[in-house]
Amino acid sequence: MSPNSFDPTRIRLSPGELRGRVIAITGPTAGIGNALALECARYGAEVLLLGRNVKKLETVHDAILALQAHDGGAIAAPAIAPLDLEKAVAQDFDTIARAAQERWGRLDGLVLNAALLGQPMPIEEYDMPTWVRVMHVNVTANVALTQTLLPLLRASNDASIVCTSSAVGRKGRAYWGAYAVSKFALEGFMQVLADELEKSTVRVNSLNPGKARTQMRRQAYPSEDINTLPNPATLTPPFVALLGPQARGVTGCAFDAQPASSSSSSTGT
Ligand code: NAP
Numbered sequence: 288m289s290p291n292s293f294d295p296t297r298i299r300l301s302p303g304e305l306r307g308r309v310i311a312i313t314g315p316t317a318g319i320g321n322a323l324a325l326e327c328a329r330y331g332a333e334v335l336l337l338g339r340n341v342k343k344l345e346t347v348h349d350a351i352l353a354l355q356a357h358d359g360g361a362i363a364a365p366a367i368a369p370l371d372l373e374k375a376v377a378q379d380f381d382t383i384a385r386a387a388q389e390r391w392g393r394l395d396g397l398v399l400n401a402a403l404l405g406q407p408m409p410i411e412e413y414d415m416p417t418w419v420r421v422m423h424v425n426v427t428a429n430v431a432l433t434q435t436l437l438p439l440l441r442a443s444n445d446a447s448i449v450c451t452s453s454a455v456g457r458k459g460r461a462y463w464g465a466y467a468v469s470k471f472a473l474e475g476f477m478q479v480l481a482d483e484l485e486k487s488t489v490r491v492n493s494l495n496p497g498k499a500r501t502q503m504r505r506q507a508y509p510s511e512d513i514n515t516l517p518n519p520a521t522l523t524p525p526f527v528a529l530l531g532p533q534a535r536g537v538t539g540c541a542f543d544a545q546p547a548s549s550s551s552s553s554t555g556t
Contacts, residue, residue, distance in 0.1 A: 293537045295494065295525035296544060304531040306331030309391045311436065313372065313429075314401025316343035318501030319451070322519035323398060323526050324365070328354060330527055332396070333363040335387060337432075339371035366390065372401055372428035373420060380435035393442035396530040399429045399473070400451045404503050404556075405465045418465040425469035430476055440489045447530045450477045452493040452541065454555030474541060481539030490538035492529055496522045497545030498556055507556050517545070 310327050314320035316338040327334050328351045338344045344367045355362040368383045387394055405421040406414060433448065440446040455463045456470020474493055481491040498504060500516040525544040528534060 293534060293540070295528035295534065295542050298524070298528035298531075298533050300330065300524060300527055300531070302330070304330040304527055304533075305396075308332045308395035308530070309335065309387075309393065310396035310398065310530055311335040311337055311387070311394055312398040312400055313337045313370070313432070315347050316340055318503060319496050319499055319519040319522060320398070320400040321347060323400065323523045325350060325354065326520065326523040326527060327396075327530065328362050328365060329358075330531070331361065331363070332530070333391075334365040335394070336365055336367050337370040337383065338367075338401070339369065339373075341367070341369050344369065370432075372424045372432070373403075375428060375431070377431070377435075380432055383432075384435045384439060387436070387439055391439075394436055394439040394446065395443045396447045396449070397433065397436055397440060398449045398451065398526065398530070399433070402451065402469075402503070403466070404506050407462045407507065408464050409462055410464060413464045421465035422469050422472070425466070426472045426476065429473065433476075433480070437489070441487060444488055445532060445535055446489040447534060448477075448480070448489065448491040449526060449529050450474070450491070450493040452477075452495040454495055454497070457495065457541065460555070477541070478539055485538065490534065490536070492534075492538060493541045494525055494529060495541070495543045495555075496526075497543060504556050 305327055310332045312320055312324050315324035315336045324334050324347055336344050336347055348365050348367055351365045403421045403424045405417050450473045453470040455467040456474055477491050477493045498516050499519045500513050505513055522544045
């Protein structure tokens with residue numbers, strides 16, 4: 288399939304789609320990242336869980352081990368690395384890279400999923416300390432993490448970076464403030480890095496999951512009936528497709544996990 292016609296929502300995934308791949312995911316302790324971590328494990332990946340709360344990380348770890356027990360060993364045990372994107376310094380990123388280097392010598396996937404919503408607020412009134420926090424977690428820390436892990440991704444013969452985007456990071460919308468601007472920046476980061484890595488074995492793309500039944504969505508739309516929204520588990524196949532071998536050669540592209548009518552308009556996150 289040519290990169291131009293690749294659509295991650297239409298890829299038929301095989302049961303072993305991610306077998307043999309090592310995939311790092313930020314924010315695997317809730318929402319979309321949690322559903323994705325379990326799904327990557329189900330498709331055979333060894334998952335590196337990067338999160339700020341060790342207890343929650345252990346819960347995800349145990350959930351994957353429970354899948355393993357159920358599937359008779361076809362599922363690989365995950366690894367855990369504590370990482371608070373707001374507080375991490377260079378040494379913390381280095382520690383993760385060193386541990387991954389020792390354990391696997393490479394990484395085949397990195398999903399930049401963890402994010403902060405900040406406050407829905409007009410730019411004129413936006414609280415600047417919140418702005419800095421959101422931009423740091425959603426952009427700068429992701430760039431630092433990617434930069435530190437890049438040698439490991441380059442060591443893979445088929446590596447994929449997926450930046451988790453948003454409808455408001457592709458078309459600006461009033462009151463989405465730092466969150467929207469941070470997602471625009473992540474899209475820009477994806478394009479710049481994809482261009483720089485064009486001749487390498489590392490591809491970089493963005494994926495907007497669209498609205499999903501998660502804590503972040505609840506925070507953005509407190510009066511909405513969250514039960515009417517898609518379960519995050521239903522949105523993971525396009526992520527898996529981008530992480531797997533069928534997306535080889537596809538880079539620098541912005542994708543949607545749901546049709547535009549259900550993921551954007553006035554109801555994006
Ligand atoms: P969520 O349920 O709020 O989960 C966010 C995840 O990020 C949690 O695992 C959280 O960890 C982690 N996180 C937050 N701050 C962190 C930090 N400082 N360091 C490390 N981890 C941190 O969000 P979600 O709805 O699943 O969103 C996942 C991604 O999809 C985000 O990039 C979001 O922008 C995007 N998205 C979501 C929607 C939607 O409708 N939900 C729509 C479009 C795009 P804890 O568990 O420790 O809190």
